[in-house]
Amino acid sequence: xxxxxxxxxxxxxAGVLSTALASLAACGxxxxxxxxxxxxxxxxVSPSSAAPxxxxxxxxxxxxxLTPGPGGLTPVFTHGPRDKGKTVAFTxxxxxxxDEGRRAASGEHFDNPELIAAxxxxxxSATVFMTGKWAExxxxxxxxxxxxxxxxxANHSYSHYAFTGDCYGLPTxxxxxxxxxxxxxxxxxxxxxxxxxxPYLRFPGGCYDSQVLRTLAPLGVTAxxxxxxxxxxxxxxxxxxxxxxxxxxxxxxxxxxHCTRSAAPTTERVVRxxxxxxxxxxxxxxxxxxxxxxxxxxx
Numbered sequence: 394x395x396x397x398x399x400x401x402x403x404x405x406x407a408g409v410l411s412t413a414l415a416s417l418a419a420c421g422x423x424x425x426x427x428x429x430x431x432x433x434x435x436x437x438v439s440p441s442s443a444a445p446x447x448x449x450x451x452x453x454x455x456x457x458x459l460t461p462g463p464g465g466l467t468p469v470f471t472h473g474p475r476d477k478g479k480t481v482a483f484t485x486x487x488x489x490x491x492d493e494g495r496r497a498a499s500g501e502h503f504d505n506p507e508l509i510a511a512x513x514x515x516x517x518s519a520t521v522f523m524t525g526k527w528a529e530x531x532x533x534x535x536x537x538x539x540x541x542x543x544x545x546x547a548n549h550s551y552s553h554y555a556f557t558g559d560c561y562g563l564p565t566x567x568x569x570x571x572x573x574x575x576x577x578x579x580x581x582x583x584x585x586x587x588x589x590x591x592p593y594l595r596f597p598g599g600c601y602d603s604q605v606l607r608t609l610a611p612l613g614v615t616a617x618x619x620x621x622x623x624x625x626x627x628x629x630x631x632x633x634x635x636x637x638x639x640x641x642x643x644x645x646x647x648x649x650x651h652c653t654r655s656a657a658p659t660t661e662r663v664v665r666x667x668x669x670x671x672x673x674x675x676x677x678x679x680x681x682x683x684x685x686x687x688x689x690x691x692x
Contacts, residue, residue, distance in 0.1 A: 434516055435677040456545075456591050457686035458615045466606040467594075472620040473645035473684030479676045481642050482684050483512075483519040483664070484619065485652040486595060489527035490553040497530050502654040504531045508661040509538060509652070515668050519544055520681040521652060522595040522617070525551030525581030532585035539587030545680050547593035547617070551577040560600035571608050593617045593681060617681055619649040623663065626651055631659035635666045642671060645684065 459468035473480060489503045497503055504527075512519055521538055523546055528535040539546040550556075551574045555563035566574055575594060582590045594614045596605070601616065609616075621641035625634050638648060650664075651657035668678070685691055 434672060435518065435679070456593075456682050457691045458592055458613065459685060459688065460690045460692050461610060462606065464607075465610050466603065467609045467612075467614060467616050468690075469601075469606070469616045469618060470593075470647075470681070470685055470688070471618045472647050473679075474687055475643065475645045477645070477687055479644045479674070480679045480684065480687075481645075481671060481676050482647045482679055482681050483517060483650065484595070484617070484647060484681060485519060485521050485650050485660075486549055487521055487523040487527045487652040488549065488553055488656065489524050489530060489653070493526065493530075503527060503656075504534055505652045505654045505657075505660065506534060507654075508664065509534070511661050511664050513541070513543060515664070516543070517664070517668055517678045518680050518683075519678070520547055520591070520593070520617075521545070522547050522549035522593075523578075523582070523652075524549045524553050525578035526553070528578070528581040528585045528587070535582065536586035539582065539585070539590065545591050545682055546582065546587055547591040547595065547681070548575055548578045548582075548614070549595045550574050550597050551581060553597045555598050555600050556596055556605045557600045557602050560598040563598050563600075568604065568608065571605060572612065575609060575612065575614070591682060593685075615685060617647070619647040621646045621648040623648055623650045623660075625657045625660045625663055627656060628659050631662040631666070634659055634663045635670075638663065638667050639670060642676070647681065647684070 459470055462468050473482065485508070487504075489497070493501075493503060521544055523535060523538075527549075535546070538544050552566065553563075554566045554574070555561075556566060556571050556574075558565055579590060592612075592614045594609065594616050595618070596616060599618060606616070621638060623634055624637045628634050642648065650660050652660070671678075
């Protein structure tokens, strides 16, 4: 989330329960993505040599992760290699907090199926960082995203409460609630029918410290930040967001955007404008896992 998360803070809600994380180390993803199938516009393989078989989400390979940081701390990934071709990773935060279920039931849209449809139509691989509450509220959409080989689904906490103090005005969880909050999100994904969520985590508000990295280290996750802020949160001028993304992207960039219509109503239009322009510039769209796999120090 970007600094405008201050305005999201009023949506935050309490309630974090501890649950067991079933075997995170075994989490995987269908790594043979649509990006390597014949005809995919971002494929480095020619259509004549690309394998036509659709990857099966039931037979995942082990997703790449960064090696732990000093002292075994959770590693933090910000961008991919700058010198290995013009790749860019679009990431979308599917934000929803515990008290927003009532508002969703009354008609407010925290999902954005039109955005997901646009990504599919444009054949753009992407990584979706989802809160557990979002998955509970939109289980069919969570399952659809989590079983589509074009995408990968990763953890954005359950509650979207900050893990540190002074995080753009977000309420916080206590230190002993941080790990259960992440675990509870994985449990929500499993209940929604997501078979292989990725061992990647985006912190609520993007806020963390060494204590948080130490607390989460036993889970074996890689924390994923970004190097390009799209500015789509609460934006009403799609053209301004388009310019900000195009001005910021460089080889290996990770772009943060949002998959919530109520908080980011212009994102679909932004994607439809940015994707063809970046392709004209020679960029390929990849997932975060592809970038981590291409980075040094991975496991």
